[in-house]
Amino acid sequence: MLSSNLLLFSLAILIITLLRIPNIAYASLEETNALLEWKSSLQIPRNSLLSSWIPLPMNSSASVQCTSRFGVVCNADWSIHRLNLSSSGFKGTLHQFAFSFLRNLTHFDLSVNNFFGPIPPEIRLLTKLVYLDLSLNKFSGIIPPEIGNLHQLTILYLYSNNISGSIPIELGNLKSLTELEVSNNQLNGSIPSSLGNLDNVQRLILKDNKFSGPIPTELGNLKSLTHLGVSNNQLSGSIPSSLGALTSLVALYMHYNQLSGPIPIQIVNLKSLSDLRMKNNQISGFIPPEFGNSTQLQRLYLSSNHLVGEIPKEFGKMKSMLYLYLSDNQLSGIIPLELQFYEFLEKLDLSGNRLNGSIPKSIGHWAHIHYLNLSNNQLSEKIPSEIGKLGQLTELDLSQNLLTEEIPSENRLSGSNPNAFTSLPSGIDIDLSNNELTGPVPFCSNFVNASLQGNLGLCGNFTGLKFCASPILNKRNDPLHHQLILVIMLPLIGVILLGLYVCGLIVYRKQMIHSPQNPFDEEGGDHFSITNFDGGVVYDDILKATNDFDEAYCIGTGGYGAVYKAELQPNNVVAVKKLHSSSGNGDHNGFLNEVRALTNIRHRNIVKLYGYCSHARHSFLIYEYLEKGSLGSILRSNDLAKDLDWLKRVNIVKTIANGLAYMHHDCSPPIIHRDISIANILLDSDYGAHISDFGTSKLLKLDSSNWTAIAGTYGYISPELAYTMVITEKCDVYSFGVVALELVMGKHPGELIAYLPTLSDDHLVHANVGDSRIPPPSSQSEKQVKIVLSLSRACLNSNPQERPTMHQVSNFLMKA
Ligand SMILES: *[C@@H]1O[C@H](CO)[C@@H](O)[C@H](O)[C@H]1NC(C)=O
Ligand SMILES: *[C@@H]1O[C@H](CO)[C@@H](O)[C@H](O)[C@H]1NC(C)=O
Ligand SMILES: *[C@@H]1O[C@H](CO)[C@@H](O)[C@H](O)[C@H]1NC(C)=O
Ligand SMILES: *[C@@H]1O[C@H](CO)[C@@H](O)[C@H](O)[C@H]1NC(C)=O
Ligand SMILES: *[C@@H]1O[C@H](CO)[C@@H](O)[C@H](O)[C@H]1NC(C)=O
Ligand SMILES: *[C@@H]1O[C@H](CO)[C@@H](O)[C@H](O)[C@H]1NC(C)=O
Numbered sequence: 001m002l003s004s005n006l007l008l009f010s011l012a013i014l015i016i017t018l019l020r021i022p023n024i025a026y027a028s029l030e031e032t033n034a035l036l037e038w039k040s041s042l043q044i045p046r047n048s049l050l051s052s053w054i055p056l057p058m059n060s061s062a063s064v065q066c067t068s069r070f071g072v073v074c075n076a077d078w079s080i081h082r083l084n085l086s087s088s089g090f091k092g093t094l095h096q097f098a099f100s101f102l103r104n105l106t107h108f109d110l111s112v113n114n115f116f117g118p119i120p121p122e123i124r125l126l127t128k129l130v131y132l133d134l135s136l137n138k139f140s141g142i143i144p145p146e147i148g149n150l151h152q153l154t155i156l157y158l159y160s161n162n163i164s165g166s167i168p169i170e171l172g173n174l175k176s177l178t179e180l181e182v183s184n185n186q187l188n189g190s191i192p193s194s195l196g197n198l199d200n201v202q203r204l205i206l207k208d209n210k211f212s213g214p215i216p217t218e219l220g221n222l223k224s225l226t227h228l229g230v231s232n233n234q235l236s237g238s239i240p241s242s243l244g245a246l247t248s249l250v251a252l253y254m255h256y257n258q259l260s261g262p263i264p265i266q267i268v269n270l271k272s273l274s275d276l277r278m279k280n281n282q283i284s285g286f287i288p289p290e291f292g293n294s295t296q297l298q299r300l301y302l303s304s305n306h307l308v309g310e311i312p313k314e315f316g317k318m319k320s321m322l323y324l325y326l327s328d329n330q331l332s333g334i335i336p337l338e339l340q341f342y343e344f345l346e347k348l349d350l351s352g353n354r355l356n357g358s359i360p361k362s363i364g365h366w367a368h369i370h371y372l373n374l375s376n377n378q379l380s381e382k383i384p385s386e387i388g389k390l391g392q393l394t395e396l397d398l399s400q401n402l403l404t405e406e407i408p409s410e411n412r413l414s415g416s417n418p419n420a421f422t423s424l425p426s427g428i429d430i431d432l433s434n435n436e437l438t439g440p441v442p443f444c445s446n447f448v449n450a451s452l453q454g455n456l457g458l459c460g461n462f463t464g465l466k467f468c469a470s471p472i473l474n475k476r477n478d479p480l481h482h483q484l485i486l487v488i489m490l491p492l493i494g495v496i497l498l499g500l501y502v503c504g505l506i507v508y509r510k511q512m513i514h515s516p517q518n519p520f521d522e523e524g525g526d527h528f529s530i531t532n533f534d535g536g537v538v539y540d541d542i543l544k545a546t547n548d549f550d551e552a553y554c555i556g557t558g559g560y561g562a563v564y565k566a567e568l569q570p571n572n573v574v575a576v577k578k579l580h581s582s583s584g585n586g587d588h589n590g591f592l593n594e595v596r597a598l599t600n601i602r603h604r605n606i607v608k609l610y611g612y613c614s615h616a617r618h619s620f621l622i623y624e625y626l627e628k629g630s631l632g633s634i635l636r637s638n639d640l641a642k643d644l645d646w647l648k649r650v651n652i653v654k655t656i657a658n659g660l661a662y663m664h665h666d667c668s669p670p671i672i673h674r675d676i677s678i679a680n681i682l683l684d685s686d687y688g689a690h691i692s693d694f695g696t697s698k699l700l701k702l703d704s705s706n707w708t709a710i711a712g713t714y715g716y717i718s719p720e721l722a723y724t725m726v727i728t729e730k731c732d733v734y735s736f737g738v739v740a741l742e743l744v745m746g747k748h749p750g751e752l753i754a755y756l757p758t759l760s761d762d763h764l765v766h767a768n769v770g771d772s773r774i775p776p777p778s779s780q781s782e783k784q785v786k787i788v789l790s791l792s793r794a795c796l797n798s799n800p801q802e803r804p805t806m807h808q809v810s811n812f813l814m815k816a
């Protein structure tokens with residue numbers, strides 16, 4: 001009996017013990033009520049884990065479980081000290097949140113939900129908070145300065161909300177903070193210098209806001225800082241050299257701001273820096289050679305600034321380099337051979353600079369590169385066959401350079417050497433457009449989708465190219481066939497060459513004897529040509545393409561004759577300027593030498609002269625064809641002029657200045673245009689200006705009937721020419737001034753030129769001299785238009801000595 005009682009008792013104890021095993025603890029009544037009340041204000045998705053906040057059947061009032069999966073954690077006294085509702089799909093505000101009952105909270109995480117409305121100032125009551133994460137919600141309003149009371153806070157994440165106003169200086173009191181991230185909000189005002197007091201902060205991320213003003217020098221005090229992000233704001237002023245004291249800095253993001261001045265050497269010398277982004281600012285000056293000391297640097301973004309000078313040779317010492325972006329600056333000189341030491345390089349973008357020389361063979365060392373963009377430079381000579389070694393390449397852009405000769409391979413006859421391009425990985429994106437490449441395009445599937453246009457000398461079975469005349473490309477894999485071709489072709493080529501030599505000699509002699517005095521010799525008379533294309537373009541082709549210079553193909557007339565559009569092959573269009581038949585009489589040899597010299601000039605803002613063709617019936621110059629036609633025809637048409645907004649107009653002025661500066665200052669001897677007017681400025685599809693007829697006025701000077709054309713176009717001629725007859729570069733500067741003013745006004749400035757010196761730029765802007773066919777400039781473009789106005793005023797100075805040089809004009813516009 002006793003024993004059975006004992007047994008029962010033991011059983012009861014056991015059951016009670018078993019029942020206590022889960023040891024479910026509940027948060028205190030006050031805290032529970034506070035949470036439940038807030039809960040009732042929220043929109044909670046069905047099946048939410050928050051159902052664990054629903055009171056248990058036993059009517060326990062203290063019903064918020066301390067270990068519930070939705071993120072309540074209690075301390076030893078069953079008081080809630082952590083609340084984590086991250087990624088729960090909740091929607092609601094903090095209005096009902098009873099801060100005063102949850103003062104024991106140390107961790108509060110509401111990240112990745114749909115909370116909205118303000119952050120209540122009562123947050124100051126959570127004085128034990130160590131961790132506050134409200135990121136990735138829709139909180140709005142300001143950052144309450146009261147957050148500055150939370151002295152224990154080590155982590156403060158407010159990023160990706162809709163918070164506005166400025167950063168309260170009180171945040172500088174958070175001495176324990178190690179991470180402050182407020183990126184991707186609407187914050188504005190300046191960055192408070194009090195942030196320089198955050199002694200322990202390692203990550204300070206303020207990017208993607210609207211902060212303005214300078215980067216405070218005090219940030220240089222943050223000795224623990226490893227990551228500083230202020231990119232995508234409206235920060236201005238120079239980069240404080242005090243940041244050079246941030247010896248722990250690993251990543252510094254300052255891109256997309258309006259920072260100016262030079263790159264401080266102190267920053268470059270930061271030993272631990274591995275990621276430095278400064279692109280899209282107004283940073284100027286030279287690239288410091290001290291970068292060579294930054295052996296940890298893996299990513300360097302300096303694109304879209306105003307950097308000048310050469311890429312320092314010391315760059316080669318940055319052995320860890322993965323991504324190097326220097327595009328869209330004004331860098332000149334060659335691509336340093338030293339870059340070959342970039343063993344790990346994955347991306348290189350040097351596009352949009354003024355780099356010249358050849359592409360170094362050492363590129364073959366970049367075994368891991370997958371993005372290579374050298375477009376928009378002045379790189380010349382051959383594409384090195386080492387390009388074939390870049391086995392990881394997925395994008396290759398060499399467009400808009402002066403690359404010449406054949407695409408590397410193509411021993412074409414024996415087929416023994418593998419073609420450089422065929423060995424590139426398949427599916428790679430290739431852009432070789434707008435160069436001077438010649439010869440057959442190698443048979444390679446990668447060229448099916450490649451951009452190859454704008455290379456008059458290329459041929460092959462690819463879109464946009466003419467077929468190659470040579471049969472050699474077919475049946476390329478049959479060795480017997482090759483030998484056969486060799487046997488047949490070699491003697492044949494010899495005979496043809498000999499024949500050509502003899503004919504050439506005869507033609508040349510005749511040319512020397514007969515200057516083309518009698519324009520209507522019989523059909524099939526002599527011809528002579530200098531062209532840059534591989535023999536494909538000859539007199540007959542042009543005659544065919546223009547239907548014997550039919551009116552229908554005429555696209556304009558100038559002082560020297562009419563201009564025709566000739567489509568020699570599909571997508572291979574040239575402009576042909578038919579000269580008055582008597583042009584170039586007298587010193588024919590000298591004339592041809594001049595043409596030859598001009599065909600060698602290559603600049604993206606100067607219309608290319610491909611060559612000259614002379615025949616007893618016609619002589620003509622062959623030029624690059626530009627689809628948008630002349631600036632004159634656009635400005636004269638109300639419809640077309642409407643498309644020419646202020647940005648385009650400013651860009652046209654800039655590009656004309658570039659072309660003129662090149663001819664005046666980078667050619668030896670300098671070349672003077674003598675006839676700059678809106679009729680001679682042609683536009684490409686992107687409204688980039690190309691100056692046409694460079695040097696032709698000089699070429700044709702011997703022809704007295706063209707006197708007016710030599711002296712220029714009425715309305716654009718500098719005043720001193722009338723009495724000195726001495727042509728200098730400053731004559732072009734004057735004409736440029738007229739054209740620039742005409743672009744702003746939409747019509748020839750006429751008499752305005754005379755009283756220009758008495759008018760201020762503001763006056764001009766407000767007197768509505770601007771072209772009324774387009775809306776007035778925005779405040780951004782107004783600044784640039786004013787610069788154009790003041791430059792054209794300087795160029796129109798009646799004293800040629802006082803006019804700026806085109807070099808000065810071009811440099812000044814670069815900064816606009
Ligand atoms: C739960 O208990 C409280 C008292 O602690 C009481 O007021 C309330 O009515 C009870 N609720 C239910 C559903 O029994
Ligand atoms: C909150 O929970 C998420 C996972 O649900 C976790 O990633 C996060 O670190 C937690 N926050 C805190 C402060 O513990
Ligand atoms: C906070 O915790 C302490 C003990 O750690 C407790 O005495 C106090 O009641 C708690 N405060 C609240 C508001 O629950
Ligand atoms: C952000 O806040 C502003 C007011 O500060 C409001 O007009 C806007 O609609 C909000 N945007 C979103 C996406 O909530
Ligand atoms: C910041 O933005 C607010 C509107 O959100 C505006 O009222 C205030 O003038 C702005 N402050 C600055 C300095 O731009
Ligand atoms: C840093 O680079 C410069 C120029 O390349 C060099 O003269 C200097 O000695 C280097 N300084 C250090 C500390 O390596």
Ligand SMILES: *[C@@H]1O[C@H](CO)[C@@H](O)[C@H](O)[C@H]1NC(C)=O
Nearest residue numbers: 327351352373375376395397
């Ligand atoms: C190369 O850079 C130019 C800008 O300079 C850009 O327009 C072009 O898209 C880039 N090419 C590729 C393949 O990204």
Ligand SMILES: *[C@@H]1O[C@H](CO)[C@@H](O)[C@H](O)[C@H]1NC(C)=O
Nearest residue numbers: 332333334354355356357358
């Ligand atoms: C490259 O341009 C510079 C001027 O910037 C000139 O001095 C140099 O001769 C040019 N080099 C080549 C190879 O064209």
Ligand SMILES: *[C@@H]1O[C@H](CO)[C@@H](O)[C@H](O)[C@H]1NC(C)=O
Nearest residue numbers: 426427428445446447448449
């Ligand atoms: C060319 O591009 C088309 C469309 O993007 C694609 O389907 C095709 O596979 C590409 N061809 C080659 C040879 O890369």
Ligand SMILES: *[C@@H]1O[C@H](CO)[C@@H](O)[C@H](O)[C@H]1NC(C)=O
Nearest residue numbers: 448460461462467468473474
């Ligand atoms: C050009 O290429 C296409 C497809 O690659 C082929 O069908 C066609 O026969 C080729 N034409 C010539 C003339 O080789």
